[in-house]
Amino acid sequence: MIIPINSEYRPRVNQFVADEWAGPMVVTKGILHDTSKAEGFVSVDDGELTGYALYAIENSQCEILVLHSLLENHGIGSALIRTVMDVARKNRCMRIWLITTNDNIHAIRFYQRFGFELKGVYINALEESRKLKSSIPLTGNEGIPLKHEFEFSYSL
Numbered sequence: 001m002i003i004p005i006n007s008e009y010r011p012r013v014n015q016f017v018a019d020e021w022a023g024p025m026v027v028t029k030g031i032l033h034d035t036s037k038a039e040g041f042v043s044v045d046d047g048e049l050t051g052y053a054l055y056a057i058e059n060s061q062c063e064i065l066v067l068h069s070l071l072e073n074h075g076i077g078s079a080l081i082r083t084v085m086d087v088a089r090k091n092r093c094m095r096i097w098l099i100t101t102n103d104n105i106h107a108i109r110f111y112q113r114f115g116f117e118l119k120g121v122y123i124n125a126l127e128e129s130r131k132l133k134s135s136i137p138l139t140g141n142e143g144i145p146l147k148h149e150f151e152f153s154y155s156l
């Protein structure tokens with residue numbers, strides 16, 4: 001079941017964002033976002049949190065700030081994206097977009113198979129991000145140096 005994030009689930013989501021992304025602040029394209037105040041949805045199964053997506057709508061564009069499936073390969077990530085897409089369409093957004101990093105091979109695969117297009121690659125963007133958020137590690141998934149941002153976009 002996908003529901004809008006509420007006061008019951010917000011603390012758990014905040015904790016996950018803190019643990020996974022050293023949140024609540026995340027940096028995309030040189031901009032700091034406070035995810036603890038962002039709108040979003042949670043995936044819930046028998047009262048258990050199984051995933052969450054946080055987003056921001058600005059200038060007719062919807063940015064997914066964080067997407068996290070706690071139970072992979074069960075359709076949760078896709079369901080969360082589709083739910084954010086519905087909201088984006090209702091808000092007359094032209095596109096939905098997100099930033100992921102060069103180490104996130106799984107997400108890069110997932111977004112392209114979902115139908116997102118690679119829109120930009122920002123070389124060494126993480127150097128600038130670390131000036132805003134020094135806790136961003138130097139190494140990411142599978143020991144890959146964490147350096148570049150990939151922008152994926154889906155036209156609505």
Ligand SMILES: CC(C)(COP(=O)(O)OP(=O)(O)OC[C@H]1O[C@@H](n2cnc3c(N)ncnc32)[C@H](O)[C@@H]1OP(=O)(O)O)[C@@H](O)C(=O)NCCC(=O)NCCS
Nearest residue numbers: 067068069071072073074075076077078099100107110113
């Ligand atoms: C990337 C991420 C969000 C994907 O979430 P997910 O819940 O695994 O996504 P889905 O289950 O919808 O889709 C993943 C795969 O499972 C498949 N799948 C979906 N439902 C399925 C089912 N019932 N049975 C078997 N496979 C299924 C999908 O077709 C997809 O296959 P593909 O990768 O070959 O295209 C997740 O891996 C994640 O949270 N990663 C860590 C955090 C992260 O990197 N977030 C993105 C940062 S930008």
